Amino acid sequence: MNAQHTAPVAQPAYDRSNLTPGIVHIGLGNFHRAHMAVYLDDLFAMGEGHDWAILGAGVRAPDARMREALKAQDCLSTIIELDPKGKTARRVGAMVDFIEVQPDNAALIAAMARPEIRIVSLTVTEGGYYVDAATGRFDPTHADIVADGRNPDHPATAFGAILAALRLRRAAGIAPFTVMSCDNLPGNGHVTQAAVAGLARLSDPALADWVLAHVAFPNGMVDRITPATGPRERAMAEAFGLGGDPVPVTCEPFRQWVLEDNFPAGRPALEKVGVTFTPHVHAYETMKIRILNGGHAIIAYPGGLLDIEYVHEAMADPLISGFLDKVERDEIIPIVPPVPATDLDAYYTLIRERFSNPEVADTERRLCLDGSNRQPKFIIPSITDNLARGVLPRGLILESALWCRYCMGVSDSGAQIAPNDPNWDRLQSVAHRAAADPAAWLGMTDIYGDLGQNPDVVACFAAYLADLGARGTRAVLADFIAG
Template sequence: MNITTVTSPITPEQHQAGIVHIGLGAFHRAHQAVYIENTLAKCGGDWALFSANIRSNVTLVEQLNEANNVFHVVEYADQNTATVREIRAMKEALFAGDAMGRQALVKRLADTHTKIVTMTVTEKGYFLSPATGQLQTDNADIQHDLANLESPKTIIGLLVQGLRLRREAGLEPFTVLCCDNMPHNGKRVQTAVVSFAKAFDAELAGWIEQQVAFPSSMVDRIVPAMTEADFAAIKQDTGIDSPTVVKCEQFSQWVVEDDFPQGRPQWEAFGVQMVADVSAYEMMKLRMLNGSHSLLAYLGPIACYETVAQAMTDPAIEQFLRFYMMQEVAPTLPSFDQQELEDYCSALIQRFKNDSLQHRLQQIAMDGSQKLPQRWLQGWCDLSQQGMARQATELGLAGWMLYVMQHQQAQTSINDPLQTTMFAAISQSENTAEKVASLLAMTDIFPALLADDTALCERISYLVTQLQQSPLQPTLSSLSS
């Protein structure tokens, strides 16, 4: 194993925590924290991290605290080459899943040193309807925060309470930077925050609309959930025996809309693309990379594959993904020329083949109801309006529906916020066609254009049956040939 070790030159005591990050998971540590680490090392500034979890994993926070919030990121180029980075950019890690922790987090949000709040809480953490993008004001957690804003549970309640306290204290607002995989993620979070604030205090909502910046961003790095086998492999490869270590691919990209009224780190010094408009990058990544990942997540297990790299050893799957990206996604991306898209497609195929990551398909399959509108359905609608074929996307939808049906029949969890609703809908249906129709009728997921399409229902019902009865590879080949 060829290992390159990068030791951190940072002394955290020399830097104030100017950024609060909410969602202290593996992706944050392997992506934003690495960019902050290298920016502080190169440019300095009071931009260290105060990172918090608000839902789960108090153990991780305790482990980070015991290690003085120092951890390592192992970037694998392949099974024989890796870079180990020591990260010291995190001044403090906090668990805010209880009342005391929430108060500490709110206090930090209201602190004069806080200039930026970033977040990775996954799509479902924003309580936005997947179909309409509007705040789900009837959600129990949102209702709790509206009634108990001094101790909020959700990211939306936390942001509003932090901004409310800053306004009352006469402080400038922090900038809100979403780092989750959603199109126009800045505007979507702004919609959620302003909608919540309007339900609480119209004047506060007006101030937020006028004063708070919500730039969008696109993040890209494959960071699998850590397993016991991963910890053992890292110990063998690098000698690091720590529960806070995280592994990822070597590739990393961050594209950020440059709108930070209170200042920002010099991210561009370490490769961040600061641009006026992120939307084209967002759409390309969501539909090509994330859309392909979802295809693998729901179709790969039908052929008994468990990881992305395993699935990519199958020539029929590779051909199918290339067909999907170049025939069904590329026509929906007018901002890029054909050569750029072909190069991106080929690069993604190579990244997916990185067998050092062991990126499990089960991890990607979670929260499908929240992911598919951005990854597949908007592109499906674009193709439909152009009168173009979309058979790869429809096969993906059939794979997802079969996945939901099989788990409902076995009464096993799919880790999706709409699981109960979906299971209840299909449990009342007697055959595959009825189950498909009941899922398509879920307006929380599907736009009316799809829900009312009887021909689509028939095609997906046929594909679900085909996936149940025939080997996967001939089906893929027949669609992508």
């Protein structure tokens, strides 16, 4: 073992040959492997739930590459916890196989139709649920959904595959599995139900009604900061003697999972390993999405415009840190509803500590990614709620102006910003138009809804965008913090 790390790598504390699958999980990214898979690994180590092992699955081309990497190491995942007091590594063995990734998802559908599969879970990113940002509802006109609606027996999407498997189970008299989203969405169970039932309605309305009546979609809140894997993370794995793993995962020590207890087909006893089961998931979820995810957006774009690479470096910058503090304390925390047994100020203090962890080395660029999907979920609802209480949230509107300025594709130093959004071409075009006509940015109703019709919001946004162009990010932040 490399001398850099003398602590042994923890191996699964159970006989993996005794595991049998009870869960199919779609989307084997870093977050799932550092979160749900770790909770199950802990439960299995207690000698419990061995019939709840995971079958990995995916519906995109990159999932096939992940399958190849994980199958080569017996589906073990390397998880490195980045505690500032010292890194630790473990091998997580909760997944026992990875289903072949196919264009028509035939193998995935067959696996989900097996009676021993009682939960199908997903991490397909916030943008993977076919939600119209302007309405907040499922979009049945999306090309992917239309294609699956026309060809339900050979679906290309995760939701089409889930629906095809449910159809097979219904025909065979097998009880439906529970569908559990592990993505960072408000009401993620409701959103998933809308996607599955909405897709069914395109080809089989009776099946849609059956889904709504018989399939459970529990809401849940998930949390763990998990950076993307690159050379730094692979070097860490090598330092632990695991250099042969091309897909190690690094993560912060903190993790949280809050779930509705709505699993008619049964579930693992996850409460024994720290999962909170509660009917008040929405309260936890609102707290996390507004304070943590919103906080990420607040520090992302000034950091990107100031050429700051890492999140902990942004937190060490007094202007970015001060901007975060002022917006959180004045505009976000006051509108977050009470959460059971939780002090919101203490929660925000914990968030600051997590953002400031230098070992995580999360990047500003990752936080800036996919603003077109994240802003409508993490920032714009807070703007709307402030307006409803008679407050013009200048800090959140400044965050929107910073995002617009970032999407122009050039930082304050003149450095080029590489494309960083699935809709980058459109965003860049509208951002450049907004330099002369700021209302054009807020006129993206699929992102901002009707905010562009509020003259106070438009005037505030226009003033900040002009000021950012004329004086730069640092001067604008300094003035905002000074009041």
